[in-house]
Amino acid sequence: SQQGEEDPQALSIQEGENATMNCSYKTSINNLQWYRQNSGRGLVHLILIRSNEREKHSGRLRVTLDTSKKSSSLLITASRAADTASYFCATDEGTPLVFGKGTRLSVIA
Amino acid sequence: GAGVSQSPSNKVTEKGKDVELRCDPISGHTALYWYRQSLGQGLEFLIYFQGNSAPDKSGLPSDRFSAERTGGSVSTLTIQRTQQEDSAVYLCASRGGAGVSYNEQFFGPGTRLTVL
Numbered sequence: 001s002q003q004g005e006e007d008p009q010a011l012s013i014q015e016g017e018n019a020t021m022n023c024s025y026k027t028s029i030n031n032l033q034w035y036r037q038n039s040g041r042g043l044v045h046l047i048l049i050r051s052n053e054r055e056k057h058s059g060r061l062r063v064t065l066d067t068s069k070k071s072s073s074l075l076i077t078a079s080r081a082a083d084t085a086s087y088f089c090a091t092d093e094g095t096p097l098v099f100g101k102g103t104r105l106s107v108i109a
Numbered sequence: 110g111a112g113v114s115q116s117p118s119n120k121v122t123e124k125g126k127d128v129e130l131r132c133d134p135i136s137g138h139t140a141l142y143w144y145r146q147s148l149g150q151g152l153e154f155l156i157y158f159q160g161n162s163a164p165d166k167s168g169l170p171s172d173r174f175s176a177e178r179t180g181g182s183v184s185t186l187t188i189q190r191t192q193q194e195d196s197a198v199y200l201c202a203s204r205g206g207a208g209v210s211y212n213e214q215f216f217g218p219g220t221r222l223t224v225l
Contacts (some may be wrong), residue, residue, distance in 0.1 A: 035216075041218045042200060042217050043152075043214075046180060048213065049114065095140070095159070096154045096157050096165070096168075097142075097214060098154070099151045100151050
């Protein structure tokens with residue numbers, strides 16, 4: 001069953017704007033991961049945040065985790081057309097990872 | 110180094126036929142996963158192999174689905190008597206190994222299966 005639920009399902013922004021995607025989950029986790037998928041093919045790991053961390057940065061990516069609210073957010077700053085993809089959160093509560101349905105991000109040049 | 114590879118990249122078959130999908134994980138990775146993704150949906154876990162342990166088959170949707178992993182490396186997912194609802198992208202991922210985050214999964218490009 002799916003645990004992570006991303007919000008919104010779809011997001012369309014102009015190049016240069018920031019994009020924020022949210023993920024909610026239901027049970028305790030070891031860590032939460034964000035993945036990106038282009039054109040319905042393989043996923044690429046973006047960032048992992050552990051349950052005892054609250055914020056993490058990687059380049060233009062910023063991830064927050066609020067375990068009390070069982071939610072996470074992914075912020076992409078200064079978006080580019082190449083950021084157009086689907087973004088999935090995945091919760092790690094053991095094995096396997098549990099993926100949400102994803103947010104489809106469209107960045108318009 | 111080489112990533113996870115899957116073959117074929119696309120497979121079109123007729124309802125009722127059997128299909129085999131192959132996954133070559135990253136060398137040295139001990140864990141291997143199969144997922145299924147229907148159009149516009151998230152990933153549905155199918156089966157998980159970890160080293161020499163018995164596989165976790167809890168995600169297989171029916172007894173028409175089976176998978177094996179030979180020699181702790183290559184894995185084959187077999188779907189018998191395919192149905193139209195089996196049409197999806199089948200993704201393989203591997204995890205683990207020295208020098209990489211043990212939690213990160215590395216995905217193959219997937220096999221797009223179409224059952225006519």
